[in-house]
Amino acid sequence: MMVKKINDGCRGCVKENISCDRKRPNCRNCTRRKVSCKYPIQLKWGGRPYKDKSKCVNLPADTMLVEGVLVAKERLIHREDKKKKVKDLLLVKEPLNFKYKEAREDEPQNASQAVVQKSTVDSYLTVERFLGSPMRIRTLTFMPSTLNKPFRDARSELFQFFVDKTSSFFVVAHSDQNSNPFGTIIPQMARQCPTLMNLLIAFAGKHRNKLYSATNNMIYLSLYELCTQDTNYDDLSRKLLEKSTGELMHKMMSPQERSSDSTLAGLLILMAVEIFFGDHRSKWRRHLQAARRIVLEKLKNDSEAAGYRLIYRVENKPHCFLSRWFIYLNVVSILSSADFELQLETLPLLEVEFLFLTEQQLIKARRALEDIEATSGMDLMVLAFLARVAHLLHKANNEDIDTAEIMRGAIELDFEIVTYLEESETARDALLQELREDPSQSITEERFRTYEKLRHTNLIFGLTGSLVLRGRLLFMPHDSKMICNLLSRTTKLLTELTNSGAPAESCLFFCIFCCGCELISPTMAAARPIYLEQLTLLQQRGMSSALQAKIIMEECWSTERHWWKLLRENNLDFCFAI
Template sequence: MPPPLPGSMDSMPKRHQYGFSTDSNTPTLPDANSPNTLSPTPYSPYSAMPLTPMSIGSEGNIMQTSSTPQNSAQSPPDLRRVSVQSLINDLPRKRSRPAGDEVGRGRQYPIADSAFTTYGYDLGLPDIDTPRNDDFSAIAIFSPQSNTMGFNDDTTYGSADPHGKDMAFESGGYYAKPVPIRISKSLEPLPSLLVENQMNLLYFHHFINHTARVLVNHDCERNPFREILPEMAVQDENIMNLLLAYSAAHRARMLNHPEPSNRIAVWVQDVFPKLREALNDDPNTVSDSTLAAVIMMASLEVISSGTFEVPVSWQSHLTMARQMIIQRGGPKGMGRHDRVAYFLSRWFAYLDVLGSLSGNKNDTPLGSFYWSSENASADEDFEIDCLMGFTTRCVGSLARVSELAKRCEPQRIDEEGNVREGWTPSPEIIEEAVELRHALEEGLLGRNIRKGCNHRSSTSSESEGAWDATEIYATNELFHWAGLIHLYRRVLGKPVMDHEVQQAVREIVGLLYKIRRGSTAEACLIFPMFAAGCDAQDEGQREKIIERLRSVEGFGLNHVPKISTLMKSVWDTGKPWESLVSGEFFG
């Protein structure tokens, strides 16, 4: 794994730390002795010490500004309040407009039609970070040429090919051509945070048009990260700030640029105080926006750890979100009748269940009974969810696997991190595991699986529809096979060379051929790839999985290299991954 780029989160010094105190009005977190609990927690009140962005001096050196009051003539500017123009006045010169500048030729941006407003183009240039970046000129203004992306080539969301490569500059990749910044008029009026800063607007569009695509297993016309979350963001400043931070971190990673840490610090500095305020205002009610912010912080911490000044793990964010959902009545109270609540329940379910399967020190997920589908219709029960990539019934099965694995772990793994020779589960565990195995195998048969995605655009070609269906079914099978590997190894205690374990490994490796390279599905298959990779004994199988993980690394997801490193450690040491894991997320 190459060393981090200068300025990336992995190489930047930690920013100024908060101090904390406790408050009885704040929702109670797990016991402080739990291995998964961080103390103190940012959801409790803390001393009023602002998170101050680092200043960049005239020599380009990074200087940590003091949080104590200073003479105003020496204090750095408050980046939340100064105008964009004042930030760029000290620049030696503005970046020149790209060739073909249309100013004075009649075309004026933004350009609006009945459905969208086009603001210009994103050329994939680096964000030099505040206060040095020329935010005023972040969006390129020029007329589409024959060798660039034309408006007629755009999809609803502005990308030339919704199923093309998600890499940055490869042939056919996202930034192989200038990306038109087109935003749906349904999101208007845009908040001043976007209207008054072109760089913010660029990041908002990047999230909708690109980051949102790698957060779902199947990117269709109803991708909630492209529809529902932006709608919430334009109405809620906390969610907007988190969305922009998410987008900036992802874009920098994807383009191999340093993260704009100063800019991100300004966006996230008020997130925890506002969450505490919302929780304290009405401790008996958890709004959609409050829950969304906590789930979003967990997701952001997974793909770009260290984004927040306060050192809070993704596990702790999920613990808080879990308590909020229980307070709201559990997932059953977040059904399809409420599109926002239903989206949040599915997003949380994916993080919660896969997170709980990512190590014995992580919390057990919401009880599998929360995810059971006894009251769901047959269509809902066997429908492959586009966000998660597997059926609603599979959610409950994976949650049950996690519960059983955590019950077995203390007896199965010894103090030195090795599997105890001759260990077998209790008869009660075996009985539950056999029942669970039948449920997972039934999901593999696909007799009742609902046929494909029903959100596909009518303009999609027949071949696109065929590929979509192939990937959807393959993704569902991959997660079922991965669940069986966890059940065989962690619950039933089968050895790595057991023929059923190796069959599951072969099935997963074979199904990868049905997943297009660069597709959104590939970005979300870390869980099955890791499950198969750890138990793969054939060098060809191992190389195939490592090669696909390298492909996913180009998506700008920071946690993927850690997964590859952990898997290689399993091969090198022969120890079970459960004794080597240290906070990785397998999803």
Template structure:
């Protein structure tokens, strides 16, 4: 604030020579000259009218209240005025201000583009970003894992899917994420946190999407997620689909489904399953409520069947047996398990033909009829994938078996009906069933598989889709005979690969 004098003795005596550049006193102002003897108080080094506080007077947000002659305070005019002008006196905070320009760009790409490759509809994409991004801004390991996943997709968009695994910037982000991850795992404050599980999930997806084939690359993160979930869930019940803990429910769904796909297509031991589980217990879960998981495109009960297929297949795998065990002892029990699993899949098919699928609470309201139809087709493609694996891996049926070829053709029909989409459709989940069908395809069906996988890569730009097609070409060219299935081929080539 400023204060003016009524005059000064020097001005009275030498009015014409009082021309210093100073605030104007009362009498000098009348004469139109500057007086160096007047005094002005300043706010923050500025004149009151030019200070931030003084500016509030100009926009109407503040008022001068004089409670006695010459004494006053500043106050807001009213609560209504204050709320109306809050945008004028507050400055928005940029949550990305601490990030580098490269990190900002990659997060922006993840939010708008890369998040679509793991989302079947807009509601899922919004949920993924809403849950992951705020947590990533507070968790360095998750931040670097997310930027790595985004960089993988961005490089594929630039037609560089083949060079993703050797890209230095992607390797740098992955290494940085792992370094922070190790530190965070050792911190007592983060023990069992959702952020650590989210990091394990994102690192796993980054490894898979890049087309990793080395042992214990992506699988190590699934095993790590299992350990984290065991720690987090000890002493408390897992959240139900109706739980308010939506993020933990989402992570639980991711873990259950990635383990299921690993069991269905991988050649290693099943993760988190009892490989000696008897047939009588295999389908006990079928009496529980079922949901068509909109994140993965298949039902919860079908997911459990995938895990049991992997458990039974590993029980007869040569690497799981001791020298004194004989395969002949298992043939009857394996056939019994195969029959139970096959009837379970057909039971799910019959149920699906008569009823509308049940989605998790709050999901179906945001889905169009076309999207629901595509989910039904996607789930059917996964059902036939399970049938193929039962016949080929458990019963060792030849690829030319009519039952196998019938399922191959139905998977291709379902995929064609869904049709290519650049995202926000169950189309993004079809790598696994297309690959399983491709392993057994014959004649013109192989060309159809080539075209569909190429279209899938061109739309979602996941390098692992291109890797899947590359491996199919190798398998078709190098398969010993029609009884050698994909898991046998993986053993022979010493790959650790999941088509997702």
């Protein structure tokens, strides 16, 4: 007898055409087969659907669609009035879903084209589509051709924008632009590689447009205001991204070019673009896996390499810098994303070997205020601790692993992290006091302030690693004193950074997200505005993925769910590893 397919069962049972008991979070079949159990959860807004499923809604006069929201065309909305006025401008408040009639190539775009309601049962916006996948609507070109700058001028301007503005997002602190590897090494490589150059220009074009719309006084602009911009870079960025992505695919298929530094740099930049803007769910993971294959192939051909162990080198050579960037993304991407796909990855997890300083070298580096990397905002020990936390998370998803062994390892690692942070900060305090009392020292006050900033970021990274251990591996409840204590300390450090005049730290993106989402306990509710403010500032600086992080964070607070469980259950594969 054929088993009737259950449409509202989990995805695994529906795919296998077997009956599902629909238990959550895992049904009986998936539990027995030891596979991930996922449900097509739908997010519906209040009210009931219209009874007439064939009803068409035409856009009224003097209105326009802005990223799927119907707003007044000529009416300006000030930021302070956005909650009241945006709601008033919403045309439909019931759970309707729309699909857009895309104009044919031979038809002109019309801002008042009809919007047709979908009548299928699964037509509601899911959480995944709402956060991860932008609605497919034909791009409107708002710029008159007479205002567009020459193509060559636009490319040159955007390349300089990346060097001056975008590159600063990837470092915590540098004395000048010449000491920022993202503003020096990467652009220098791009001058020798057209594919890299196109990627940087596309990145800068998207960033510039996001920055313009986010920092403008208005939430929505009329068609006239949009036309006052000097150049429309959306179309240029899209074309260059498509072109360079295709070129990278060809390079990956070439044995000679596959292992080149420019190919690895291109994949890492593509990953950064996806994380920075959050346009496409899961693409960042595909780029990272491709980069991992390149690194594994290089290690395989390296006679000095020991297995899959990658050495963390501090030299400023391009391949050393790319290796450090890859290690950082490889580690932090595991810590800042849900782990529901880790078991599907067939590539072995790369282990990293850190070449630590001797005790004398460490004291010398601390006296020179150079023991914490200005690029990552961490010292080598803290980064090594985070790598071990990521390794434990990856290992915990192995079906054959002993849970008691994982928990024992997590407890010991948590103790090591907390002990090291206390001892290293005590040693730094003593050295700083000695330096300030030494009349012969030549360190400026500005360097002292920068070092204090690096100490704050280093502590926040270390405490966040401890939080991940206690929450995701030791399963401590959100109201645990050991969880709340960590959150209080990171909140204090983040507040001190903000009060010191430092802008929102994009390099702390993953820490802000992980710690902010864990403010579930009512005793920690007072700290929530601090984290929301940081994400808002990042969004205003053009990092649009900060909005996704904010939505997930607020969902954690309202549902009292851990962020990694929320993402896994809704099949959201976001990453916040800037």
